[in-house]
Amino acid sequence: MPEEKILFTHRRVITAALVAALVPTVSCATADSTSGYRLERIVTGTALHTINGLALAPDGSVLTANLAGETISALDPATGQINSLVPQRDGRSDDLVVAPSGEIFWTDPLAGAVKGRDRDGRIRTVADNLPGVNSIAFDRSRQHLYAGQTFFADGLWEIDPRAGVAPRLVARDLGSLNAFAFGPDGMIYGPLGKRGQVARIDPRTGVASTVAAGFRQPVSVRFDSRDRLYALDGATGQLIRIDPAAGAKDIVATLPAGADNMVIGPGDHAYVSNMADSAVTEVDLGTGARTTLTSSPLAFPQDIAFDGNTLYVADSTALRTVDPGTGVVTELARRLSSELEFPSGISVTAQHIVLTSELIGTVQVLDRATGEPAGEVHGLDSPSDAVELADGSLVVSEPANGRVLRVVDGRPRVLAENLGAPAGLALTPRGVVLAAEATGGRLLQIDPTSGEVTEIARGLGAPRAVAVAPDGSSVVLDAGGRRVVSVNSRGEQQVLADGLAVGHLTQPYARSGGVAVGADGTVFVAADRENSIYTIRRAGR
The missing domain is CATH 2.130.10.10 (YVTN repeat-like/Quinoprotein amine dehydrogenase)
Incomplete structure (x- = not known):
């Protein structure tokens, strides 16, 4: 992985285990008893979010x-x-x-x-x-x-x-x-x-x-x-x-x-x-x-992404990483002391970190090797998430407008519309876009060229985020139901964990909390209600 330098005036490392020892456990999350998965909290936070006045x-x-x-x-x-x-x-x-x-x-x-x-x-x-x-x-x-x-x-x-x-x-x-x-x-x-x-x-x-x-x-x-x-x-x-x-x-x-x-x-x-x-x-x-x-090692983890080695966190007023093995939190940037905006959505590629800001209406693309801005899109309407395609263009979700945009050379155009609040996005290995439809409770597949929309599954509650597992299945965070659900290629669903501390922002649609999947199938969850990170692993692993 390229060395991270990102924009940044300083880096801060927080041992999550130390914080966990000082902060009482408030979650009652459980892995589904029939799924064969177990739940573990690797970063413990507090109940307050990004304090201002x-x-x-x-x-x-x-x-x-x-x-x-x-x-x-x-x-x-x-x-x-x-x-x-x-x-x-x-x-x-x-x-x-x-x-x-x-x-x-x-x-x-x-x-x-x-x-x-x-x-x-x-x-x-x-x-x-x-x-x-x-x-x-x-x-x-x-x-x-x-x-x-x-x-x-x-x-x-x-x-x-x-x-x-x-x-x-x-x-x-x-x-x-x-x-x-x-x-x-x-x-x-x-x-x-x-x-x-x-x-x-x-x-x-x-x-x-x-x-x-x-x-x-x-x-x-x-x-x-x-x-x-x-x-x-x-x-x-x-x-x-x-x-x-x-x-x-x-x-x-x-x-x-x-x-x-x-x-x-x-x-x-x-x-x-x-x-x-x-x-x-x-x-x-x-x-x-x-x-x-x-104080909290994570201020408000609104979304997460995994690059195979490191978990990246869009922490509302900071950009942070989490070591998946130790839970150690490292800061890459924060508001005021850097050019960082208010990241609420995140995805990563080999070259870039893509940050979406619902508050500001922008997408920031950062070069992972140099830390310098590689691109920025302004004037978006409450964007939820963005992913970068192989040709460098972006696909951005605008749930408030029920549409997904494709941005080429900084110019947005409608890729798919008349959708029920598409929130989190993910790319499959074939370059197809997956969208979690927050108000419709559906998982959608969107062709990035034609905009053709295919329903993969429905009845998913209020999905906020989606990630792709190594076996090709989709992992969906249902913020409304406070659960993580696996969806296979046939649309069949399995609850991996429920009772999660997710879904802090639910009006007018699910807007916070994230999910990512590692190469070994480990699922990471941003428990935004308590500013924590959980892993979901197969029992015995």
Whole structure:
């Protein structure tokens, strides 16, 4: 296998066995008693996925927002207990804040909406038509709510928490305002990602001025109890104290890259999120001492692929590999510190790693020998998976549109349509495309030239992924039924394992979890609900 170098500023190796010893087992998966297969977990993760924004609840718990995993949860910093507050898809969130009433407000960049949840659990939309709405904060009176747009648009808005008044535009083209806070002078202090700056913004006029510069990717700005100013650089992991008068910077602590947000609690301890590690780290701002409250070797394994030696993981905000024998996780890339997007689908060839991003609507093709981008396709509609054909063209599934595309020289065309949410794809040794039809419960065969569709099997529940076994059979992950099913050439089915912790994202169709098969017939499963990896092997092997 070529040496992996991939884009990447660093590599991290995690011994899954050590993590497994520290994290309690939560799965009740079993191999089918008649199949002759046994189940083993080789990587153990946690229940939180790719943590983004943070907020402190009145009871002292840390609320965690999650864009890719579409959930809002509460983490008890003393016990580590996790409780779900808002499930998918309402819980899709990048940042959040708690009102004096106890109501939670959060941003959904993909829907362009600000949403709220009252203390009785009722969810409502507070504002919409704000594409890319990302950061959110109250002013110091806790009466006026503001939200910033990042990536899809660039603006700052005042939002009526009661939704009685239309949002007021404060400023445009600030430079991608991320998680911001109000200072003692009533001004907004926030990170401008496109400019590598921390700025001071007048919330009445939108006039902005530079406070400090020289950041790689500033993502969050906060004040402590003494009104000292702090900024978090997501690309470097540096938590920095800033003198707003002189712009001088002092590094308080350096955390792993991929840090996404922070909130400062009592005693001037900062809680810092890291989306690539599904981590929350407590930092003493006086000493820089760090305590990890939660972390996971896999952040959110949405799909997997196997090249004969190594298991590759599309880990939502990171690209990782797993040694199939030892369970050791090695990181190849992560968000912010590399060009990696948000990988949710993955396939591999001898030359390339093909990554699909449902969130961004792209396919990235990486050269395995050099780590350099070998191609990229933009403007796709929530693509689920992509495979590369022998001629270098791509076949891409768009389940939201019920179709499969073929991309030649960067130009997509419809290969097959009027399908029931084709999700995972695989290539047979003959170069024929297999598609797992998530809403129709079918396994389909698609001719990559003519687009002719042939049904191989039906009654497969809500299949998310498919892989080809050495004997020519197909192995399907039924995310809805939480099982793995083998389908032979005659369409006959055999359940290999069930009760699996798969299917975290199921609306409007199965969108996470993966399956791969090794040369000896070992089946690998990405248990996306608990961020783990399982193997399914024949008993006695």
